[in-house]
Amino acid sequence: MARVRFVGPEPVTVPELGDRVVEPDEVVEVPDQRFEAYVCQTTNWESVEEPRFVDEPAPAPAKKTAAKTLKGSDD
Numbered sequence: 001m002a003r004v005r006f007v008g009p010e011p012v013t014v015p016e017l018g019d020r021v022v023e024p025d026e027v028v029e030v031p032d033q034r035f036e037a038y039v040c041q042t043t044n045w046e047s048v049e050e051p052r053f054v055d056e057p058a059p060a061p062a063k064k065t066a067a068k069t070l071k072g073s074d075d
Contacts, residue, residue: 002035002051003027008044 006012006022013021014028022028030038032051039047 001029002032002047003029003049004035004038004045005048006044007046012044 005027006024008024011021011023013019016034017028017030027048035051038045
């Protein structure tokens with residue numbers, strides 16, 4: 001699910017979210033397929049976390065390198 005922040009001045013009831021009352025500056029989860037319908041209303045909503053659809057690749061994990069220990073030579 002994507003997340004959006006309500007930036008309007010007064011609480012609103014959102015029927016699509018089960019008649020949930022959303023307060024100003026509150027972050028809510030919305031269905032991924034409906035994300036664009038919220039963020040196109042720039043006076044009411046702003047993006048917090050965009051949807052990630054199944055056909056998109058997952059972000060690559062950060063590479064970790066193992067610390068190597070240096071061995072002293074006895075020669």
